[in-house]
Amino acid sequence: MADNNFDVIVIGGGPGGYVAAIRAAQLGQKTAVVEREHLGGICLNWGCIPTKALLRSAEVLHLAKHAADYGLVIKEASFDLDKVVQRSRKVANQLNGGVRHLLKKNKVTVIEGEATLAGKGQVAVTKDGAAVGTYSAKNIVIATGARARTLPGLEDDGKLVWTYRKAMTPDTMPKSLLVIGSGAIGIEFASFYNALGAKVTVVEVMDRILPAEDEEISAFARKQFEKQGMRIITGAKAGNLRKTDNSVTVAVEANGKTEDITVDRVILAVGISPNTEKLGLENTKVKTDRGHIQTNQWCQTDEPGVYAIGDVTGAPWLAHKASHEGVIVAEHIAGKHPHALDVRNIPGCTYSHPQVASVGLTEKKAKDAGYEVRVGRFPFVGNGKAIALGEPDGMVKTVFDAKTGELLGAHMVGAEVTELIQGYGIAKTMETTEQELMQTVFPHPTLSEMMHESVLDAYGRAIHF
Ligand SMILES: Cc1cc2nc3c(=O)[nH]c(=O)nc-3n(C[C@H](O)[C@H](O)[C@H](O)COP(=O)(O)OP(=O)(O)OC[C@H]3O[C@@H](n4cnc5c(N)ncnc54)[C@H](O)[C@@H]3O)c2cc1C
Helix, strand or coil: CCCCEEEEEEECCCHHHHHHHHHHHHCCCCEEEEECCCCCHHHHHHCHHHHHHHHHHHHHHHHHHCHHHHCCCCCCCCCCHHHHHHHHHHHHHHHHHHHHHHHHHCCCEEEECEEEECCCCEEEEEECCEEEEEEEEEEEEECCCEEECCECCECCCCCCEECHHHHCCCCCCCCEEEEECCCHHHHHHHHHHHHCCCEEEEECCCCCCCCCCCHHHHHHHHHHHHHCCCEEECCEEEEEEEECCCCEEEEEEECCEEEEEEECEEEECCCEEECCCCCCHHHCCCCEECCEECCCCCCECCCCCEEECHHHHCCCCCHHHHHHHHHHHHHHHCCCCCCCCCHHHCCEEECCCCEEEEEECCHHHHHHCCCCEEEEEEEHHHCHHHHHHCCCCCEEEEEEECCCCEEEEEEEEECCHHHHHHHHHHHHHCCCEHHHHHHCCCCCCCCCHHHHHHHHHHCCCCCCC
16 A cells, blocks of 8 residues: 655646755655646746747747858748647757656655645545545645736637647647736747747836836836837726637737727736635644745744745746745755745846846846946947947846945846846855956857956946947
């Protein structure tokens, strides 16, 4: 008979859950993970990874179309949408299989089905309505993630109005597209479909796109997207969807006027809703705030022995935040003394063209927090590698505490900045000042030299601009 008793049961096998399970098992805890759909969660199957595969196809197409700029001859660059999507699904499936392998290697039991808290230390699992079993554990980690949020009047129908799952598995290439919401997810889809030739309009309720980013970076990115042909309407509210067989008309209200915009498809990217329903939380002391589970710095809920991590606990909704919390939880359960997560050191990336990446405080947030700041900037056009790559559009901005020299934030837009940002991530985690950053030797020729120059600029010492 199967042994149903564990030290740790993790509910949800996304980047939060599977990482927590592996780390717990590494620390000698007898661990199980319950997953109702796909190991790897949204990130590997419907989020981070498949979108990056799609964006890579868009990037290669863009380069092929601009081959002449590099002295190359490509007669006609075009695409096969089915094959682009197939590649993205293949990449997701490959990684999903990899997670299963890692869990097995670490002797984590995988239970397939939907889990509910069923009394102290008890987890009941069902599959397709039938009971799979009841399991017990000293500690339970809720890592159930989130799903696309819809708003009243703005619901997806899987045909004309899409959320991310349908947007990354289109059966038809829309000629025109309206993206509602300009956070990372909305902008990545806008960038993908724009590169493939759709006429893309982005509607954002806030006064700028990528509202979490530094204002200057948002403005820079907006100009680039507009140069590529996107239409962007900010301070705008989308409402009232009217559908025909193959088109949607959306009433967009901005600057006191309402405009009807008719498109082939609409993508809703208006945030996410936490998966807390049907978890049995009502019989526990677990507290939620607008659905998100409330936790302390060790990811503990108010119910003893119940932890929560990742998207289900709230912003920032990022895979690396979920995974990092997974490690904290496992170590806390095993009686280690992990560092609490400092949200100010979590980088955020948008993989559009151009890319956007940041860590820490924006200039405005730093000023609002009372800091006297020193700001450095460096443009891509001043960097040899950027010119050689044919990527002269972008900038690197750094924000320092003028009193102490502490790096408060770093903000970038341009080619490959999502790979560069971690340099500043390490600097922030180590609480470095401008001195260490200036003394660091950056290899030449690299885009990373701009990270150095931006710091130098904050102190009036930039060399190459
Ligand atoms: C289109 C898109 C692009 C994204 N791109 C990025 C990116 O580039 N970088 C980034 O950092 N983040 C990105 N994200 C966000 C990222 O996917 C999430 O932050 C991350 O997946 C959260 O991990 P998680 O483990 O908390 O939850 P999830 O990945 O959502 O995993 C939760 C898992 O729990 C399972 N589950 C839920 N309820 C139950 C239950 N009762 N019983 C059993 N199983 C259950 C679900 O099936 C799911 O597999 C993107 C998201 C989307 C939608």
